[in-house]
Amino acid sequence: MDWELVRTSLWPIVRGAVLGTIPLTLASFALGLAIALVVALMRLSRVTVAAAVARAYVSVIRGTPLLVQLFVIFYGLPSVGLTISPWPSAIIAFSMNVGGYAAEVIRAAILSVPKGQWEAAHMVGMSRGLALRRIILPQAARVSVPPLSNTFISLVKDTSLASLILVTELFREAQQIAAPSGEFMVLYVEAAAVYWVICLFLSAGQSRLERRLDRYVAH
Amino acid sequence: MSHTEKSHTEPLLTVSGLRKSFGDREVLRSIDLEVRRGGVVALVGPSGSGKTTVLRCLNSLEVPDGGRITVGGALTVDFDGRTDKRALDALRDRSAMVFQHYNLFPHMTVLENVTEGPVQVRKRPRAEAVAEAERLLARVGLGERGDAYPHELSGGQQQRVGIVRALAMRPQVLLFDEPTSALDPELVGDVLSVIKELSDEGWTMVIVTHELAFAREVADEVVFMDQGVVVERGAPEVVLGSPTRERTRQFVRRLQQRF
Numbered sequence: 352m353d354w355e356l357v358r359t360s361l362w363p364i365v366r367g368a369v370l371g372t373i374p375l376t377l378a379s380f381a382l383g384l385a386i387a388l389v390v391a392l393m394r395l396s397r398v399t400v401a402a403a404v405a406r407a408y409v410s411v412i413r414g415t416p417l418l419v420q421l422f423v424i425f426y427g428l429p430s431v432g433l434t435i436s437p438w439p440s441a442i443i444a445f446s447m448n449v450g451g452y453a454a455e456v457i458r459a460a461i462l463s464v465p466k467g468q469w470e471a472a473h474m475v476g477m478s479r480g481l482a483l484r485r486i487i488l489p490q491a492a493r494v495s496v497p498p499l500s501n502t503f504i505s506l507v508k509d510t511s512l513a514s515l516i517l518v519t520e521l522f523r524e525a526q527q528i529a530a531p532s533g534e535f536m537v538l539y540v541e542a543a544a545v546y547w548v549i550c551l552f553l554s555a556g557q558s559r560l561e562r563r564l565d566r567y568v569a570h
Numbered sequence: 571m572s573h574t575e576k577s578h579t580e581p582l583l584t585v586s587g588l589r590k591s592f593g594d595r596e597v598l599r600s601i602d603l604e605v606r607r608g609g610v611v612a613l614v615g616p617s618g619s620g621k622t623t624v625l626r627c628l629n630s631l632e633v634p635d636g637g638r639i640t641v642g643g644a645l646t647v648d649f650d651g652r653t654d655k656r657a658l659d660a661l662r663d664r665s666a667m668v669f670q671h672y673n674l675f676p677h678m679t680v681l682e683n684v685t686e687g688p689v690q691v692r693k694r695p696r697a698e699a700v701a702e703a704e705r706l707l708a709r710v711g712l713g714e715r716g717d718a719y720p721h722e723l724s725g726g727q728q729q730r731v732g733i734v735r736a737l738a739m740r741p742q743v744l745l746f747d748e749p750t751s752a753l754d755p756e757l758v759g760d761v762l763s764v765i766k767e768l769s770d771e772g773w774t775m776v777i778v779t780h781e782l783a784f785a786r787e788v789a790d791e792v793v794f795m796d797q798g799v800v801v802e803r804g805a806p807e808v809v810l811g812s813p814t815r816e817r818t819r820q821f822v823r824r825l826q827q828r829f
Binding site for chain 1: 629630631659662663666667669671673674675676677686687690691692719735736739
């Protein structure tokens with residue numbers, strides 16, 4: 352095994368993670384959650400048009416490959432006169448994708464809060480919006496941490512697809528070193544290891560968050 | 571107080587012709603009810619008789635299909651035809667409900683449960699709301715538990731928090747929906763004695779309950795409902811002691827001889 356190659360390539364790969372993968376993940380996830388909340392509330396709303404639009408959105412996002420979504424935005428849109436550069440393209444594609452999946456998680460979490468909580472909130476005079484914000488969403492948040500963590504961890508790995516639309520991130524750095532050296536095994540295993548380490552940290556973060564939110568749950 | 575005599579006889583709450591269906595099941599068929607200021611009415615009857623639905627209509631948790639509710643003379647909500655949301659909100663503001671399963675907010679401390687409505691909805695200054703909450707909690711023997719979370723309390727303690735949460739809304743009418751039926755038998759007494767104290771203090775209350783002995787002690791009128799109608803009403807010792815209608819007799823007998 353070529354340890355010298357591992358040593359010299361580690362820095363560019365980690366830099367790709369820090370400057371590419373991680374910010375891409377964070378931006379896409381934050382935006383994706385915002386989309387998901389809106390879509391989930393639309394699906395739960397009594398306005399049938401809003402609910403139908405939300406259902407169609409989730410159906411399209413979940414029914415088509417992420418790679419295809421990415422290519423439609425980056426390679427497809429320019430042919431109808433809309434050119435978006437690599438980074439924004441990636442963020443749009445990933446956040447829309449997260450939005451579709453996380454919407455279902457958030458919808459289920461909201462529905463899992465007992466009806467009596469809505470009633471108690473209304474009893475103290477709250478409107479639907481205030482009840483949602485103060486009473487329902489905080490409880491739904493606890494329920495959705497494990498499934499949303501799944502989505503988040505999947506997203507970290509899915510961002511490697513952005514290498515295919517020229518975003519400089521972890522995997523593209525690895526590819527660019529691998530190609531001229533021919534050491535595909537070393538570089539790709541190295542890239543895999545860096546992804547794994549990132550996900551280890553995220554899993555630890557998930558456990559901490561769950562413990563923190565657990566303080567009001569009976570055991 | 572010169573108004574005392576009058577206020578003790580005039581009805582604070584009047585319900586007339588209240589109707590409600592769920593799908594094609596008619597759960598309330600023209601219910602009339604009158605509660606005088608400071609009065610306590612107990613709604614009793616078999617499950618499915620509609621008594622809880624009456625209570626929920628009073629707190630706008632259900633919207634009746636027809637009939638009228640008047641509170642304090644100043645507010646009359648007519649449910650024949652379309653009822654606007656503002657009227658429902660105004661009706662809800664006048665009462666506060668204590669739930670069978672407490673329905674405390676599990677992610678908030680006891681103190682936060684009590685101050686949430688006053689601070690977030692009524693926009694009272696937090697310090698003032700906290701002071702009032704602490705005073706009310708001390709009164710029901712929970713002065714030391716303000717920082718606890720609901721799951722750290724017994725059922726009886728949780729229900730007393732539920733009562734304090736209702737009181738903190740400063741309602742004109744307190745509504746109790748089977749307040750002790752989810753409790754372990756040894757915890758029932760604590761909650762009932764709190765309710766008894768509130769009635770002695772002059773709170774106006776409507777109580778749905780299966781505790782007939784308690785209804786007899788605290789209520790000044792018992793209303794027996796079955797299948798969405800009022801079958802019999804009157805003084806507790808009459809309705810529960812020597813009921814005139816066969817359905818009431820059967821119900822009372824069944825609750826007295828449980829095995």
